[in-house]
Amino acid sequence: MESHSSFATARRTELFDTLVELFLAEGFAHLTLDAIAARLKCSKSTLYTLAGSKEQLVTAATVHFFKRATESVEATVGVATGSRERVAAYLTAVGEALAVASDRFMADLDALAPARAVYERNTRIAARRVQELITDGVAAGDFRRVHAAFAANLAANMMVRIQQGGVRADTGLDDASAYRELASILTAGVSA
Template sequence: MRRGRLQIAEDMNLEARENGGTRKSRRREALLAEMESIFLEEGFAAVTVDGLAKRLKCSKRTLYEIAPTKQDIVLLVVERWLARVRRMGRIAALGQDGPQRRIFAYVRPGVTETKKASRKFLEDIQSFEPALLALKDHQKQRMEMLEEIIEDGISKGRFRKCHAHLFAEILLAAVNRINEPDCLDAAGVGFSEAFDELYDIILNGVLV
């Protein structure tokens, strides 16, 4: 878990710099947070810089100081959101005392944060190539971290020897499926109950 610990230290330093930054940088972060909320709820394809400026009660110039074009603003907001999901996962994982709990602590923020994203937002990402590439890179990084946690569990004798990458792929696919409303409706359970059931099945199997 060495790489994960180094990354978490970098994340904490980044948060400290953001929290202790200048008034201008704090204003920038506040605007990015507000834009993130708008994009997650409404998508971003139909949003204009004029419209954003009016809703955020700032000038267009202020927004263009954050990024030079609407596309750049959108990409910055999306990458910021994805980076926070990864950071939350790493912090949660490193707060656990064993690889079993680290696995689910790591993936849970990816599910809970995605639940805030509207269908329109996710559709807009699919149709905007830079954001789609950012999402694919995000998934690749999540896969690498999850694989690292699994390999750590194998090396410590907590997991039996298995194909760590394949296990990570299957687990993320299951988690993503649970995050879809039709899956929960068909099963007749809520998200937390479904997540706990998956946790039990993965770690304990189904054989008596």
Template sequence: MAPKGSAGDIRRGAAIRRRSTEERRSLLLDRLEEIYLAEGFSSITIDDLCRRLGCSKTTLYSVADSREQIIQAVTRHFFARATETIEREVAGETDAGRRVVRYLTGVGAAMRRNSIAFYVDMVSYEPTASIYRLNSDAAATRVRGFIEEGVAAGQFRKANAALAGQAIALLIEGVQSGELLERTGLTAGEAFSELGELIVNGLSVRD
């Protein structure tokens, strides 16, 4: 048995403190996410956040070192949690068509959590727009992978799979830029949900 105050005790104590700090930071990110998704972030100051969260600036800056970095951390947190939820929902689905639909419906559900104010702020501020682009690209890559699996399983027509893969990237880019939303009148959440049905119906093998 290691004596009290040994290196092992110190390491365990440090690990417990790290977990506690990480849990507090995660809780703060959850609460910040609720505020930003509902109201956007361009007009909300650090003083506003401290007052509404009932915390000090020191506590708030444990999330990140500046207001701009906090905004980016919250945006990453939103996409990371959404991705985790979506992947969990499609993990047990073996049918390629249903995987595409469930994946993009999940993306749509996540995007529907965004108020118009948050969406406009996110795409207007380059650091968060970059985070959005990165996640949109990852979603397009994921759906293309599902399509390839569907072709290999004989569920999708091979001739149209490459076209569908490119169309997905273009459509997601259109949602991200706002151009598709402006022309269709859809929200980002609605557009992603509809996209899954369009893709699967177009690729399905017909008798």
């Protein structure tokens, strides 16, 4: 029985991975459940085992995307040494994780309240993580005594502007480049 359960879990993960890839590339507002099922080469009833409606499916896929992105970002931070390198690695990895999202996906995400809430929650989590990294750097003496919550809030506000396209519109920087700049400016600003 165990193997059936692990197969079902693996199949579910595979479906969500494929769903996330589709949504990231093309957005989701224009896709019907029938179209999604056809693209995933599965039945509509299979989609209903993942979620009870299109909105719930999109929200679950958004959660899946951010969970996967968080694991990737934390793995990158895990191998970085030194406070400055950890903050830079974190912000750069966030930029890279989000760089795969098309403008259409980001617009669709912004327009669907439950999915937007997932994104906003993950931005708050990211801001707390930046705050932790800065606090650790201050404690280690690598960063000057800055107000870590303020520095994290500054980063979070810029992260939101990057994702909403404001930075690209104002500066021409793509998201990954904007995250690298944010990492550079933030780490230089707090360095001892």
